[in-house]
Amino acid sequence: MKPSIRATIKGVTVFLVAWLAIQAWQTRNVPSQGLPEGVLSMTMPYLENGTVSTKSVGEVIEAFRQAHPNSPLVLHVWAEWCGFCKLEQGNISSLDVDYPVLSIAMQSGDAGRVAGYMEDHSLQWATLVDSRGTLSSSLGASGVPTFLVLDTDGRIRAPTTGYTTLLGMKLRIWWSRLW
Numbered sequence: 769m770k771p772s773i774r775a776t777i778k779g780v781t782v783f784l785v786a787w788l789a790i791q792a793w794q795t796r797n798v799p800s801q802g803l804p805e806g807v808l809s810m811t812m813p814y815l816e817n818g819t820v821s822t823k824s825v826g827e828v829i830e831a832f833r834q835a836h837p838n839s840p841l842v843l844h845v846w847a848e849w850c851g852f853c854k855l856e857q858g859n860i861s862s863l864d865v866d867y868p869v870l871s872i873a874m875q876s877g878d879a880g881r882v883a884g885y886m887e888d889h890s891l892q893w894a895t896l897v898d899s900r901g902t903l904s905s906s907l908g909a910s911g912v913p914t915f916l917v918l919d920t921d922g923r924i925r926a927p928t929t930g931y932t933t934l935l936g937m938k939l940r941i942w943w944s945r946l947w
Contacts, residue, residue: 795927798908802922807906813879813897815886820879825903828896829918832868838920840944842869842937844893845904845914848876848885852931853913857891859934864893867941871895874904874912917944 771779808826832841844860846853863869871893873882879897886895898904907916907924915932917925917940925947926940 791928791930795908795910795914795929797910798916798924798927800924803918803924804906807903810903810906812899812903813882815879815883815895815897817892818883818887820883825896828870828894832870832894836868839868840920840925840941841918842867842941843907843916843918843924844869844871845874845898845907845909845912845916846871846876847874847912848882850912856913856931857889859932859937860893861891862934863937869893872898872904872907872909874898874909875901915940917941919944919947923947 803825808824808829810825811822812825814821814823814828829841842863846856846860860869860871873895875898876882876885878899882895882897885891886893896903904912904914907914908927909916909929911929913931914927914929915937916927919925925944928936928940932940
């Protein structure tokens with residue numbers, strides 16, 4: 769027997785409500801009014817174009833803002849040991865072509881290990897190495913991968929934890945521009 773249209777709509781609605789509830793719970797600690805106090809002054813290893821340096825989070829974000837003045841900044845929290853992060857790598861690399869992406873390697877080892885992993889997997893993202901997870905925790909990332917959009921006013925918008933499709937990422941960026 770064919771399911772009725774009403775039953776299909778009901779099933780889709782139940783699924784969407786459950787999915788939204790799970791996303792809300794997973795991102796409940798993400799600050800929405802801006803980056804928490806002290807985040808911008810955190811200093812950590814920074815990987816860009818094969819070079820390792822030490823910079824503050826504020827310096828890195830300011831450089832992104834100057835390079836892309838009217839664009840939201842994508843913050844992508846990931847870990848080299850995370851299976852879903854590996855599945856999402858192609859999406860982030862594709863997104864990085866059109867939008868500024870700052871990745872945060874959470875609890876993935878020191879800068880040398882992260883740089884080696886990124887080179888082995890041909891990942892070209894600008895990356896802060898958050899070896900202890902301090903920055904990620906301050907951003908409210910309860911797991912990896914976590915996708916956050918930092919709007920042009922410095923507020924975190926459209927957070928999600930777990931695998932996100934490229935379309936889902938682009939929709940979150942679009943949504944952040946509407947606020």
